[in-house]
Amino acid sequence: MVTQLSLVVPVYNEEEMLPIFFTRMEEILHGQFESYEYVFVNDGSKDGTLQVLKELAQKYPYVKAVSFSRNFGKEAAVTAGLAHTDAQAVVIMDVDLQDPPELIHTFWEKFQQGYENVYGQRADRSTDSFFKRLTAQTFYKIYNKMADYPIPYNTGDFRLMSRRAVQAVLSLPERERFMKGLFSWVGFKSIAVPYKREARAAGTTKWNYWKLWNFALGGFTSATSVPLKLWTYFGLLVSAFAFLFAIWTAYKKLVWGNPVSGYASLMVTILFFSGVQLITLGVIGEYLSRIFIEVKQRPTYLIDEKINL
Numbered sequence: 001m002v003t004q005l006s007l008v009v010p011v012y013n014e015e016e017m018l019p020i021f022f023t024r025m026e027e028i029l030h031g032q033f034e035s036y037e038y039v040f041v042n043d044g045s046k047d048g049t050l051q052v053l054k055e056l057a058q059k060y061p062y063v064k065a066v067s068f069s070r071n072f073g074k075e076a077a078v079t080a081g082l083a084h085t086d087a088q089a090v091v092i093m094d095v096d097l098q099d100p101p102e103l104i105h106t107f108w109e110k111f112q113q114g115y116e117n118v119y120g121q122r123a124d125r126s127t128d129s130f131f132k133r134l135t136a137q138t139f140y141k142i143y144n145k146m147a148d149y150p151i152p153y154n155t156g157d158f159r160l161m162s163r164r165a166v167q168a169v170l171s172l173p174e175r176e177r178f179m180k181g182l183f184s185w186v187g188f189k190s191i192a193v194p195y196k197r198e199a200r201a202a203g204t205t206k207w208n209y210w211k212l213w214n215f216a217l218g219g220f221t222s223a224t225s226v227p228l229k230l231w232t233y234f235g236l237l238v239s240a241f242a243f244l245f246a247i248w249t250a251y252k253k254l255v256w257g258n259p260v261s262g263y264a265s266l267m268v269t270i271l272f273f274s275g276v277q278l279i280t281l282g283v284i285g286e287y288l289s290r291i292f293i294e295v296k297q298r299p300t301y302l303i304d305e306k307i308n309l
């Protein structure tokens with residue numbers, strides 16, 4: 001018999017959080033579903049996470065786990081979790097209980113109504129700093145302007161997906177796995193469920209601004225090639241301007257002669273366009289590095305151990 005519900009949970013250095021999470025989830029899930037399971041993905045934790053997982057798995061056969069050979073990042077961990085379940089519906093959630101587990105029942109109702117991609121949407125980000133909110137907002141705005149398939153605002157990985165939707169996500173072969181982008185790309189009947197995101201129950205966040213910046217860059221470059229093409233138009237604009245300027249200069253020389261001046265304007269022009277050229281090269285470099293990663297065809301993750309699977 002196919003399991004009804006599967007919880008895919010990436011964990012990285014979460015020995016403290018795991019037991020709290022498990023107890024809370026059992027309160028919510030036990031007796032509510034015909035069958036359910038947990039698929040934890042240990043993303044190369046350096047603390048006792050794996051040990052805690054093994055103890056849980058020994059007691060409860062429906063606690064399953066995949067353990068990576070090293071840290072591959074949350075996107076890889078979620079991918080691995082999705083690949084190791086064949087449940088009818090799969091819920092992806094963090095272990096830190098920032099996403100209220102009660103919402104799973106609402107997700108399930110929507111699933112019964114025929115929705116195949118039910119995502120939690122943060123209605124209230126008051127637990128985040130002003131700067132974090134501002135950068136997140138800007139990211140969504142620019143991303144959605146450029147990408148072919150917009151991602152809903154303030155949406156993370158916390159969601160329920162049908163078997164079909166999960167299969168579709170897994171069928172996308174890229175190694176640059178910006179999951180939010182992939183989830184919205186596959187489509188299917190989707191709906192948002194607004195909720196309030198809590199502060200972490202224990203442990204600390206694994207993100208910092210540098211990581212977030214790179215995450216955002218990965219998101220852009222995997223979803224859109226607009227930054228590559230943008231420069232063509234900028235170049236055209238500058239050339240057109242240069243052409244008009246040349247005519248103007250020639251005209252000036254013919255009418256007023258040629259007084260030597262313009263050191264300042266020369267410097268400004270050179271510096272500005274050197275900057276533009278460097279940015280352009282940087283953008284090309286970003287894409288090139290991602291193409292390089294894709295052509296190497298390395299696996300997204302390596303598994304060290306499977307537990308109850």
Ligand code: UDP
Pocket residue numbers: 009010011012013014043071072073074077093094095096098204205206207
């Ligand atoms: N996580 C992971 N690999 C990583 C970083 C994080 O599997 O390299 C897991 C982490 O254990 C947690 C989830 O991803 O279950 C979200 O992490 P975190 O709470 O640090 O992110 P935030 O909520 O601050 O965005």
Ligand code: MG
Pocket residue numbers: 094096098200205
């Ligand atoms: Mg968190």
